[in-house]
Amino acid sequence: MTLADLAHLRRARDLMNRDYAEPLDVPALARAAHMSPGHFSRSFRAAFGETPYSYLMTRRIERAKALLRRGDLSVTEVCCAVGCTSLGSFSTRFTALVGESPSAYRARDHGQGAEIPACVAKVFTRPVRNGEARRPGPAVA
Numbered sequence: 250m251t252l253a254d255l256a257h258l259r260r261a262r263d264l265m266n267r268d269y270a271e272p273l274d275v276p277a278l279a280r281a282a283h284m285s286p287g288h289f290s291r292s293f294r295a296a297f298g299e300t301p302y303s304y305l306m307t308r309r310i311e312r313a314k315a316l317l318r319r320g321d322l323s324v325t326e327v328c329c330a331v332g333c334t335s336l337g338s339f340s341t342r343f344t345a346l347v348g349e350s351p352s353a354y355r356a357r358d359h360g361q362g363a364e365i366p367a368c369v370a371k372v373f374t375r376p377v378r379n380g381e382a383r384r385p386g387p388a389v390a
Contacts (some may be wrong), residue, residue: 312331
């Protein structure tokens with residue numbers, strides 16, 4: 250993979266980070282990267298370790314978690330706000346990445362982390378990308 254390819258892939262990744270709530274699909278992202286859809290998908294996975302869809306859904310779930318912590322929107326409103334069109338698919342993906350349903354996450358008390366800066370909280374609340382929710386376990390030294 251060339252440096253030019255990586256620059257084009259970063260352009261598509263930046264598009265997902267910025268416009269996560271827009272209807273983005275592989276052909277649109279591939280156009281942003283100046284690649285064919287198949288080449289884009291393979292190259293994106295090789296460069297970033299996950300598929301474009303997985304990356305986009307992780308961004309959407311990250312933003313959904315922030316909106317749900319605020320508590321002023323319903324789960325359905327959050328689903329639409331982050332660009333998901335199916336509440337069932339959103340809930341399934343959220344549960345797989347976070348380890349609890351969006352409703353349970355919204356209902357939980359998030360006051361303990363209110364004093365933590367958002368940039369720090371984002372690191373600790375980032376969804377797990379491999380479809381496995383984090384499980385509490387012993388601390389690793």
